[in-house]
Amino acid sequence: xxxxxxxxxxxxxxxxxxxxxxxxxxxxxxxxxxxxxxxxxxxxxxxxxxxxxxxxxxxxxxxxxxxxxxxxxxxxxxxxxxxxxxxxxxxxxxxxxxxxxxxxxxxxxxxxxxxxxxxxxxxxxxxxxxxxxxxxxxxxxxxxxxxxxxxxxxxxxxxxxxxxxxxxxxxxxxxxxxxxxxxxxxxxxxxxxxxxxxxxxxxxxxxxxxxxxxxxxxxxxxxxxxxxxxxxxxxxxxxxxxxxxxxxxxxxxxxxxxxxxxxxxxxxxxxxxxxxxxxxxxxxxxxxxxxxxxxxxxxxxxxxxxxxxxxxxxxxxxxxxxxxxxxxxxxxxxxxxxxxxxxxxxxxxxxxxxxxxxxxxxxxxxxxxxxxxxxxxxxxxxxxxxxxxxxxxxxxxxxxxxxxxxxxxxxxxxxxx
Amino acid sequence: xxxxxxxxxxxxxxxxxxxxxxxxxxxxxxxxxxxxxxxxxxxxxxxxxxxxxxxxxxxxxxxxxxxxxxxxxxxxxxxxxxxxxxxxxxxxxxxxxxxxxxxxxxxxxxxxxxxxxxxxxxxxxxxxxxxxxxxxxxxxxxxxxxxxxxxxxxxxxxxxxxxxxxxxxxxxxxxxxxxxxxxxxxxxxxxxxxxxxxxxxxxxxxxxxxxxxxxxxxxxxxxxxxxxxxxxxxxxxxxxxxxxxxxxxxxxxxxxxxxxxxxxxxxxxxxxxxxxxxxxxxxxxxxxxxxxxxxxxxxxxxxxxxxxxxxxxxxxxxxxxxxxxxxxxxxxxxxxxxxxxxxxxxxxxxxxxxxxxxxxxxxxxxxxxxxxxxxxxxxxxxxxxxxxxxxxxxxxxxxxxxxxxxxxxxxxxxxxx
Numbered sequence: 001x002x003x004x005x006x007x008x009x010x011x012x013x014x015x016x017x018x019x020x021x022x023x024x025x026x027x028x029x030x031x032x033x034x035x036x037x038x039x040x041x042x043x044x045x046x047x048x049x050x051x052x053x054x055x056x057x058x059x060x061x062x063x064x065x066x067x068x069x070x071x072x073x074x075x076x077x078x079x080x081x082x083x084x085x086x087x088x089x090x091x092x093x094x095x096x097x098x099x100x101x102x103x104x105x106x107x108x109x110x111x112x113x114x115x116x117x118x119x120x121x122x123x124x125x126x127x128x129x130x131x132x133x134x135x136x137x138x139x140x141x142x143x144x145x146x147x148x149x150x151x152x153x154x155x156x157x158x159x160x161x162x163x164x165x166x167x168x169x170x171x172x173x174x175x176x177x178x179x180x181x182x183x184x185x186x187x188x189x190x191x192x193x194x195x196x197x198x199x200x201x202x203x204x205x206x207x208x209x210x211x212x213x214x215x216x217x218x219x220x221x222x223x224x225x226x227x228x229x230x231x232x233x234x235x236x237x238x239x240x241x242x243x244x245x246x247x248x249x250x251x252x253x254x255x256x257x258x259x260x261x262x263x264x265x266x267x268x269x270x271x272x273x274x275x276x277x278x279x280x281x282x283x284x285x286x287x288x289x290x291x292x293x294x295x296x297x298x299x300x301x302x303x304x305x306x307x308x309x310x311x312x313x314x315x316x317x318x319x320x321x322x323x324x325x326x327x328x329x330x331x332x333x334x335x336x337x338x339x340x341x342x343x344x345x346x347x348x349x350x351x352x353x354x355x356x357x358x359x360x361x362x363x364x365x366x367x368x369x370x371x372x373x374x375x376x377x378x379x380x381x382x383x384x385x386x387x388x389x390x391x392x393x394x395x396x397x398x399x400x401x402x403x404x405x406x407x408x409x410x411x412x413x414x415x416x417x
Numbered sequence: 418x419x420x421x422x423x424x425x426x427x428x429x430x431x432x433x434x435x436x437x438x439x440x441x442x443x444x445x446x447x448x449x450x451x452x453x454x455x456x457x458x459x460x461x462x463x464x465x466x467x468x469x470x471x472x473x474x475x476x477x478x479x480x481x482x483x484x485x486x487x488x489x490x491x492x493x494x495x496x497x498x499x500x501x502x503x504x505x506x507x508x509x510x511x512x513x514x515x516x517x518x519x520x521x522x523x524x525x526x527x528x529x530x531x532x533x534x535x536x537x538x539x540x541x542x543x544x545x546x547x548x549x550x551x552x553x554x555x556x557x558x559x560x561x562x563x564x565x566x567x568x569x570x571x572x573x574x575x576x577x578x579x580x581x582x583x584x585x586x587x588x589x590x591x592x593x594x595x596x597x598x599x600x601x602x603x604x605x606x607x608x609x610x611x612x613x614x615x616x617x618x619x620x621x622x623x624x625x626x627x628x629x630x631x632x633x634x635x636x637x638x639x640x641x642x643x644x645x646x647x648x649x650x651x652x653x654x655x656x657x658x659x660x661x662x663x664x665x666x667x668x669x670x671x672x673x674x675x676x677x678x679x680x681x682x683x684x685x686x687x688x689x690x691x692x693x694x695x696x697x698x699x700x701x702x703x704x705x706x707x708x709x710x711x712x713x714x715x716x717x718x719x720x721x722x723x724x725x726x727x728x729x730x731x732x733x734x735x736x737x738x739x740x741x742x743x744x745x746x747x748x749x750x751x752x753x754x755x756x757x758x759x760x761x762x763x764x765x766x767x768x769x770x771x772x773x774x775x776x777x778x779x780x781x782x783x784x785x786x787x788x789x790x791x792x793x794x795x796x797x798x799x800x801x802x803x804x805x806x807x808x809x810x811x812x813x814x815x816x817x818x819x820x821x822x823x824x825x826x827x828x829x830x831x832x833x834x
Contacts (some may be wrong), residue, residue, distance in 0.1 A: 050743030050751045081739055081751065083772040108453020116736020117773045228740050305722070306818055313819025322498055322643050326467030334467045334498065355500040356534045395812050399579055402730025 001258050006161030007034050007143030011197035012239040014143045017135035018149030021128030023114075023121060024075035028149035030128040030348035030372040031073040032103060033193055034136050036273055039235040041109070042206035044213050048231035052080035053090040054110040056230060061109055062206075062233075063171075069107040071193055072097045072129060072151050076280075079112040079120050079227045087118045096126050100133045110233050111191055113152055113178065142268035147176035150191055151286050153400055155176050164258045166242040166251045170257075171198045173255075178218075179270030192217065192266055195329040198255055208256050209234045216263035219295065219388040220271045223305045234259075249405060271302075272372070273309035273390035276396030281311050282374040286385045293330045293379075294386035300328030301375065302390030312392035314368040315362065318350050338378040343370035408417040418675050423578030424560030425450050427591035428614035429656040433559045435553035438545030440493035440531075445566035447545040448490040450610055451518060451553050452804075455484035456549035456652040459623035461630050469497035470507040471527040471647060471700075478526055479623075486524040488610055489514045490567050490649060494537050496629070497645045506537045513543050517550045528608055530595065541570035541660055565592035567608055570817055571595050575686040581675045583659040583668045586605060587762050588615045590672075592679050596637075596687030607685055608651040609634065615672055616655035617662040619823075626651045627672050633680035636712065636805040637688045638720045648755030651676075672713060688719075688806035689789070693813030698728050699791040703802045710747045711803035713812040717745030718792065719807030729809035731785040733758075733778065735767050738792055755795040 009016050013036040023029040043062035045055050061068060072093055079086050096107040101108075112120070136142070147157040161174035177192035200208075213232060238244070245252050272280035283301040288294035301307060304324035310317035318339055326334065335354040338348055341364060348364050349357060367373070420785070426433050427597040430453040440446040443666050460479035462472050479484060489510055496503050518525075529537070564574040565631060578591035594609035617625075630649060662669050689697035700718040705711035706748070718724060721741035727734035735756055743751065752771040757764055758781060784790070 048740065048743035049749065050739050078736070081736060081768070081771055081773070083752065083770075085772075116740060117768070146519075228743060282456070305814075309815050309818030312815065316820060317533075319495070321499060323465065323533060324466050326465035326645060332466065335500065352500070353500075354498055355502075356498070393815055393818075395815050397722075398726050398729065398812050398815060399812055401810075402732060403724030 001261060004161040004163055005160035006140050006174050007147055007176050008174050008193055008195045009138045009140065010120045010161035011172040011195050013037055013172070013197060013237050014195045015136040016146040017132045018139065018147070019128055019131045019135065021074070021131070023074055024126045025037030027151070028145065029075045029148035030132060031149040032097070032132040032136060033071040033146060033195065035069050035195070035235060035237045035286060037237050037239060038069055038107070038203055039237040040200065040202040041068045041286045042209040042234045044210055046227055047226045049264070050081065050228045052112060053086040053227040053279070054079055054112045055229060056087065057090045057094065058109045058111070058120065058231060058233065061106055065106045066174070067107060068109055069103045069237065070101055071109045071111065072234040073111040073191070074120070074125060074128070074151055075152050076114040077112060077116045077118045078116050078229050080116040082117070082119055085119055088218055089122055092122060092126060093129070096129050102131060109202065109233055109354055113150065113191055116228065120297060127182065128273050130247045143174070143176065150176065150178045153275050154273050156273060158273070160262055160265050162258045162261055164254050166198070166254060169242040171240040171242055171255070172196065172260050173198070173262055175266065176359055177266045177270060179273060190217070190224060190230050190270065194232070194234040194259070195260065196234070198236050198242060198245065199239040199242050200236050204245055204252060205234060205236055206390050208259055212256065212260050212263050216260065216267040220267045221299065221301060221353055221390050253273055268389050271391050274391035275399045275400045276392030276394040278371070279311060279392045281308065281371045281390045282372070282387060282393060283386065284374060284376045284377050284387045286376060287380050287382060288384040288386070289382040291384045291386060293332070294384050295326050295388070296328045296330040297332070297377065298386045298388035300324045303389045305393055308390065308393035311373060313395045314365065316364050316368065325377065332379045332381065336380045340376040341367050342374040342376060343372060344365045418678060419580045421578040421580055422814070423557050423591050423691055424564055424576030424593050425610055425612045426540065426555045426557065426560040427589045428589040428612050430454055430614060430654050430783050431591070431612045432550045432553040432555045433563040433564055434554065435562030435564070436545055436552065438491070438547045438548070439541045440450070445562065446492045447549060448516070448563035448566035449549040449553065450488040450563060450612065452486050452612070452652060452654045454654050455486055455524070456654040457617065457622055458618040459486045459619070461627055461645055461649045467497065467534055467647045469495055469529060469646040470499060470503040471496055471529045472648060473504065474507045474511065474651065475526045475528070475648060478523055482523045484524060485526055486520045487514055488526040488528065490528040490608070491537070491545070492567055492569050493531040494529060494535045495531045495533050496537050497533040498829045499534070499536055502536055506539055509539060510542055510546070511798070516793050518548060518616065524648055528646070530567065530608055530646055530742055533645065538821050543663050559623065560591070560593065567593065567595045570692050571596065571690050575680055575683055575690070575692060579675045579678055579683050581671050583671060586659040587792035588657040588672070589613065590615070590675050594683045594687060596690060607634070607644060607687065611649070611651040611676070611679060613651070613653045614655065614657040615653050615662065616657060616659050617653050617672065621662055621669060622651060622653055625676055627632065627821045629673065629677050629680050633677065633684040636716060636803070637684045638716065638807050686768060688808050692807035692817045693811040694789070694808030695811055696728060696809045697789045698725065698807045698809060699789070699804060701791060701793045701802065701804045702796065703793060704795050704799060705801040705803070706799040708801045708803060711801050712749040712805070713745045714742050714749070714794065715803045715805035717741045719805045722810055724733040725807065725810035728790060731768070731782065731810045733781050733785065735797050742794065749796045753797050757793040758784050759791040759793060760784045760789060762787060775817050
């Protein structure tokens with residue numbers, strides 16, 4: 001597997017574009033991904049009962065559309081809690097895009113991210129689509145414009161591509177994603193768009209994705225709020241020319257491994273770029289009785305507000321970590337816990353069998369001073385493990401979220417009066 | 418029922434004291450409650466798997482001790498994750514107190530709150546107990562000193578008393594509590610101590626308490642972190658002389674009603690005095706199919722970080738509230754939701770049947786500008802309802818928790834090196 005500087009346009013036959021359509025105040029706010037040939041598609045979506053209109057549309061298309069060929073995305077307005085009008089706007093986005101690309105509306109997937117409760121400004125959206133279509137290009141620069149246009153409070157774009165070889169053919173997987181706020185994916189995730197030129201059956205594509213999101217996006221949390229718009233889409237157009245993957249053979253394993261590499265990369269980038277974050281905070285639970293126990297404990301640690309605030313202050317407050325494990329819902333023996341902090345400058349053991357050890361405070365503080373911090377918890381019950389990723393809780397998280405509506409939307413007026 | 422300015426010493430026969438023992442840097446840090454005669458006792462405790470030594474002690478005593486007569490409390494150090502030494506220190510606290518009061522150690526309950534992982538400074542604790550015993554008094558001032566000594570990051574003491582009449586006898590219930598951080602009680606709560614001179618059987622006392630905490634302390638959250646030390650103790654010494662309550666008669670109902678009044682008052686005071694909070698944020702879910710559904714939805718709303726930050730910014734961001742309902746785990750129809758904001762200056766409807774209505778932004782902002790804000794959500798499915806209480810998420814929450822260990826503990830050094 002070779003990591004490449006690239007994004008959604010790196011696999012053969014994919015084009016992309018990103019533009020400013022005036023939905024957000026200043027920043028690019030619409031993106032389009034297009035495949036020259038039909039794709040099989042897999043998707044995972046939010047488990048929130050309140051689902052955005054585009055989530056409902058995509059769930060239907062991923063399930064029933066024979067193929068898809070494009071994804072149109074806007075940021076700024078989420079098209080959530082918008083009733084029948086919102087659903088009609090979403091369909092309108094797909095139809096407009098389909099008409100201009102000369103493909104059926106059912107071959108167009110839609111994603112929206114931003115403020116809940118506002119209707120999409122359809123005049124701007126339609127003009128945006130008209131501008132996107134002629135700009136479609138297959139360079140990395142084109143992919144980057146799209147990656148930029150899907151962001152909301154993210155501070156940087158997130159893209160990557162990897163190359164593998166399947167039966168002598170080069171197969172590429174590329175992708176882009178956005179995260180930042182309302183991030184606590186559950187059997188699903190925020191917005192991530194993965195493209196590949198691999199030839200693979202729709203069933204295995206969906207199985208590969210559904211299984212992998214459990215270890216990647218579903219193991220991150222920025223603020224515990226599971227969004228109404230979480231969506232991961234994986235499009236495969238088959239142009240690599242590899243023998244179609246129709247069973248769980250070695251090619252499938254290689255494909256899954258590459259997909260996991262990209263999804264893990266994105267999960268970490270989303271966590272470290274959480275709203276207001278200054279650090280990536282990783283929790284590894286090792287020697288658990290089973291995976292489920294390890295995952296519950298790891299996710300509880302990185303979701304604890306108190307622990308996140310302590311990480312922001314680079315404070316050696318391991319008690320909050322053990323406390324978060326205790327209320328996770330997973331059973332374990334508190335008197336059998338060993339706990340370590342680790343970062344690029346070293347590793348230190350703080351507790352053994354549930355009780356604080358002798359350790360150097362200076363060494364611990366040096367380890368905590370880094371931008372990527374890992375806590376390792378050994379619960380000595382078996383050989384399963386899990387890793388979860390979060391970020392610190394900072395003043396900036398509060399600043400950003402205390403004034404989101406007025407900050408994000410032009411004119412800052414949410415009433416229709 | 419008559420509300421009285423009072424606390425744990427207001428019921429007959431109860432005395433209290435609070436002192437500075439040098440565990441915290443400057444503030445009072447030890448309290449003692451004592452009843453002149455033996456009490457029946459009820460208790461509810463944290464469900465966190467990691468339980469503080471005093472929680473383990475109290476669970477044993479509430480279950481097996483024939484009676485109790487005193488509660489000794491320290492703040493500053495939680496005596497959690499302290500192994501065998503911690504358990505021995507806890508027992509030592511009970512024995513020292515018992516010896517000086519001439520009662521068995523098994524008649525002394527213990528509570529600790531503060532930093533996890535540190536051992537109690539037993540020299541200071543013992544001196545503290547020696548100072549507390551001769552200071553015991555039955556005035557409201559004595560109760561207030563105790564109420565002050567149990568605080569950690571709380572900004573104000575919390576106490577109350579109420580009087581009811583049972584069979585012609587005046588019966589008083591008094592109490593004090595502390596909250597502030599690591600507050601997300603689950604079938605239990607933070608520290609609350611309730612005293613009463615009612616004559617009531619141990620079984621009914623426990624049943625009254627266990628049932629009531631579900632509607633009161635278990636419906637608040639400051640930060641989603643369920644503490645390792647949560648404890649509610651309810652001591653009844655029978656000095657009011659009412660006929661013993663041995664069945665669920667009218668006297669029992671009156672007692673339960675008065676207990677609920679005190680516990681609701683404390684739950685709200687703990688929520689509004691959450692670390693860094695500037696407001697009390699109340700969520701009422703009405704017309705639910707059943708109580709469990711209403712409670713899940715209400716608690717999810719007041720626990721959402723994004724919603725809490727929006728309340729801090731007095732931002733009309735109702736989308737986050739609907740989002741939090743959607744991931745609560747409770748089923749409901751998003752297209753059937755009506756939502757209102759209410760405070761002392763008025764009430765306004767923002768959404769009807771899941772979609773935003775025409776409303777005056779100025780009127781909504783005026784309502785949100787108050788220190789107590791209620792969101793009312795009508796889900797039109799039945800006639801059950803539930804109320805939960807939280808607070809806003811502020812810069813000060815982050816400030817307080819980014820440096821808790823160094824801020825709270827003398828010398829700020831957590832290592833033994």
